[in-house]
Amino acid sequence: MSAASLDGRRCWIFDMDGTLTVPIxxxxxxxxxxxxxxxxxxxxxxxxxxxxxxxxxxxxxxxxELELARAAEAAPGAEALLAALRRRGDRLGILTRNSRANAGLTLETCGLAGYFPEADRVTRDDGPPKPAPAGIHLLLGRWDGRPDQAVMLGDFRFDLEAGRAAGCATVHVEAGGRFRWPELADRCVRRLDELLPL
Ligand SMILES: [Mg+2]
Structure with a gap:
């Protein structure tokens, strides 16, 4: 199977912990x-x-999880990508297995909360967690978007499996570059800003 292209995709769904933040x-x-x-x-x-x-x-x-949220730091390159996507007018969402309260605290602590309105954060309090694709469908429904316009990005197998199950393109983000699930990823990057220029 050839890798799905990211060109023209306007709905970006990010795992939070270890993807937008430094993994701890x-x-x-x-x-x-x-x-x-x-x-x-x-x-x-x-x-x-x-x-x-x-x-x-x-x-x-x-x-x-609360202790970890208090220590959250944005991953290098995360804000550069988010800012570029927002300038383009793309949709930005979070799909996390963390709780709604801790997701809010994590995003505030690492300085990325402003990119993700509350309604665009889907947590384990909102429905079946990844690898179920339900959260992706929920966000795309709110945005009036389709899976072939969407990208799911994350550092774990469940992120990529959820993206695949929903029919999105998938990006594996892993600073260490081990990329253990190449069959599940359309792109593999060590930092999110490797996806620039779009
Ligand atoms: Mg993660």
Whole structure:
């Protein structure tokens, strides 16, 4: 399959943590702290637990995520790309497995909140999390956009899988350049500003 082109795409949906921000989430350490199975996605593991246990771990997860949100820093090159896309009049959205409250704090802390109106932030409080494509469909519905006009960008497999499932172009963003899922990505970049000039 040949890579989908990014030309002419006007709807840009970003993963937040580790894509717009410098990666600091050690999910394996979070799983260990919460007593969840290692190597398995956190939100899905919580769904397997009895309600009371899940609730207690969700509270602790929020505390951990809040600490990380307070330390958020914009990834190098993120603001340059966002500013260029906004100048062009493109749509900019967030699709994150983080909570709405922590997404807001993260974006404020790293200085990127102004690029993403509240209505264009889709979080785990708004519907099924990635890799489900529901959040992409939700944003495109609000924007009156189509998947073939959209790009999903992220640093993890779930971001790319969600983009693929929705029929969008996908960009894998990973500062280390390891790019472990080439079959899921139309472009691989170490920094978001590698996508300039558009
Ligand atoms: Mg991420």
């Amino acid at each position: 989430h050690d999910f394996e350490a979070i799983r260990a702290a919460l007593g969840l199975p290692l190597g398995l996605p956190i939100l899905e593991s919580l769904l397997e637990l009895p309600a009371a246990a899940a609730e207690e771990k969700r509270r602790r997860l929020s505390v951990i």
